[in-house]
Amino acid sequence: MNDLVSSTDLASEADEPKTLAEAAYRQLRRDIIEGVHRPGEKLRVEHLKDQYEVGAGTLREALQLLVTDALVVAQGQRGFRVAPISLDDFADITRTRVLLETSALQQSIELGDDTWEANVVAAFHMLSRAEDKLIEGAKGTREEWELRNRAFHEVLISACPSRWIRHFQNILYHQSERYRRLSLFRQPIPRDVHAEHQAIVDAALARNSAEATRILSEHILRTLDAVRQLPADFIN
Amino acid sequence: MNDLVSSTDLASEADEPKTLAEAAYRQLRRDIIEGVHRPGEKLRVEHLKDQYEVGAGTLREALQLLVTDALVVAQGQRGFRVAPISLDDFADITRTRVLLETSALQQSIELGDDTWEANVVAAFHMLSRAEDKLIEGAKGTREEWELRNRAFHEVLISACPSRWIRHFQNILYHQSERYRRLSLFRQPIPRDVHAEHQAIVDAALARNSAEATRILSEHILRTLDAVRQLPADFIN
DNA sequence: ATAATCAAAAATCTCGAGAAAAACTGTTGA
DNA sequence: TCAACAGTTTTTCTCGAGATTTTTGATTAT
Helix, strand or coil: CCCCEEEEECCCCCCCCCHHHHHHHHHHHHHHCCCCCCCEECCCHHHHHHHHCHHHHHHHHHHHHHCCCEEECCCCCCCECCCCCCCHHHHHHHHHHHHHHHHHHHHHHHCCCCHHHHHHHHHHHHHHHHHHHHHHCCEEEEEEHHHHHHHHHHHHHHCCHHHHHHHHHHHHHHHHHHHHHHHHHHHHCCHHHHHHHHHHHHHHHHHHHHHHHHHHHHHHHHHHHHHHHHCCHHHC | CCCCCCCCCCCCCCCCCCCHHHHHHHHHHHHCCCCCCCCCCEEEEHHHHHHCCCHHHHHHHHHHHHHCCCCEEEECCCCCCEEECCCCHHHHHHHHHHHHHHHHHHHHHHHCCCCHHHHHHHHHHHHHHHHHHHHHCCCHHHHHHHHHHHHHHHHHHHCCCCCHHHHHHHHHHHHCCCCCCCCHHHCCCCHHHHHHHHHHEEEEECCCHHHHHHHHHHHHHHHHHHHHHHHHHCCC
């Protein structure tokens, strides 16, 4: 059992950045997901190149990479801006995630070996611990919970052999994370999330793929309701 | 009935290029799909900038855009190369396409209005005409058939409201086109492709989504077999 | 007061040169 | 004969300045 997350993404992700452009790309992505740069905000190269301490051309490259993730939109000859958000978009993201992630889970359950099972159990354990700390109200634990939540979902579908599904799923996860940050801010994690995760693990290890995908669907769709109950001016 | 193909893609596609980088991007994409640049081939910026008549930085941007479509892979600090191809990859692409396209078709059949029906019929007619010309053996008609085949598949799912599914489907279509070019070269279009398209149209207009998705699945998966029967050294 | 027009300002896009890294080649030693 | 090493060459990556385009602000006429 070496590394839990073996992110074999199409655009290599796990390693450390080997170029300035990629370093800037990661910082920018993080800032956009965390809301430092607001949805719809214009991203002026001249300003940002100082802030991220790279040349203009390099920052342009970083922005171009973010277009790949659809976190930034490029408008012809009118520069870049942060991708806008909307309820419709989030609903679309969520439903598409369900489609991809259930299919991936189904294949994972079908093909996963002992190591996969062990990884699932381990990731679930890590996540549970993070939830305990979160309930205690310790500081800075939300970040850790986010990381482990993501790791858990990634490990669940890690035995799915389709690199394309995992690639798309990865993009959508980044997208939905942006929305989830908004909803989590107001509404702390409800207690039954843990029970849902537990149920998914149980069904997965029992190789009951119908049950597992059903629970996973409801689990993902629940975040949609959470965002829907936000005050309307959050998403405009 | 204005324009048949209203490509409302995430990365705007239909319009004409408004920047040199985008123009170079399109030419490069076309050349890669058509096999001018072979799979795995190294793409040296110094050579290509002369060939496509743009500056080095501009060409780099175009290459970065192609990474989005996964037609080009960027390797840390060792430049770019054309994405390699393999049978496994094509199988993955095809299966993922089935997953996305059947889901999209299902929603299209559920939500499509009269205009959608009309567009489907029209696109099918255009495609049929192209097939006639293809059988006659006129020159340069393969290009036209490709375009209309693509338009047909696009129109079929055009009533699907999910921009994300259409976005991913678009990427995968570009990918599979590269493989299909190889197989079509040897094996001209079999006659029953037309019958399959006809069956899809009939089922779609009859709002029989189970039947339509079933035929569409088989239709897409058939290209997989076609490539599988190629001599092995085509894909290495 | 509103709308249209035109000029100034800001931002984007593009390019070529310099610095850093990787690949290649010929040589040396076992 | 093969492997390792060092210098050379090639290629990539980065940066800042110039050319175009878009946006802003003020002026004028209706």
